[in-house]
Amino acid sequence: MLWRWGGRSIAGLARDHHVSRGAIRTAVADLMPEHTDDRQNTPTSETAVTLDTPGKVADFLRAAELEPAERDALDQGVTVRRGQDYTLRVSAVPSVHCGLLARCQPLGGAQGSPVVPAQRKARREYENRVNTLTAPIGA
Template sequence: MVQTLAAGEFQGDLQRELTYDGLRATEAKGNKGGRRPAIPSDKADGVRAAYLEGQFMVSLVRECDVSRGAIRTVVAGLLLVHMPAGPGAPAPELRLSGDVPGRVAGFLRAIDLEPAERAPLDRGVTVRRGQGCTLCVGVTPAVHR
């Protein structure tokens, strides 16, 4: 019985040693370990630009065929990049996103609205939810009020 336990421990040590040898060999060749990013770096700039233009995360997920986490990882640093340059500079207008029930969105489209209020409704993304639909919109705080 002792011999069986010793053989199993030897097997584990050997496997661990071979794994580390393989990792060191790939590092010596210049390869970086770990999982590849879900969105390639050449597409990441396009995703960031689309997000800054107001495209919703849901539509970016569908376009790129990746998870929300992958999109969030790509756009994570945008708020830090677009902070005011100096102490007296005004803060940027951050976009608020929200869901408007389909019937409410239909009513808002039917009434007379200002162009700044109508633009988010026209750019919104309709999402089917159960029996009805929801319109996902993104606006600045001034329009939201």
């Protein structure tokens, strides 16, 4: 979103005063709350995000019993070839990604079951991507 202040953009003010755009936004929000955009405080959990799911994880999830929203997200994913393997580009809300991650726990070696190192690595990569969605801002 492009904010304007007296005909000037936030980015322009930040450049002129050698500060970050966030500093300008904070100053405006503190000094003149009626000029701030309330939409920036809406939860991001409502917004679909796209994550690349490693092929080994996607194959495991396709064989698992999933919730309808999780199944739809996988079915609508776009396959992207990566060398000998592939990734599945899945667009879904963060809660669906968290659900998919929870369903692929056995790939991480849960409950003493034998695990293939490549599958464990694929699950860990997907876990890292999902964790970036749920990490608190500023952490």
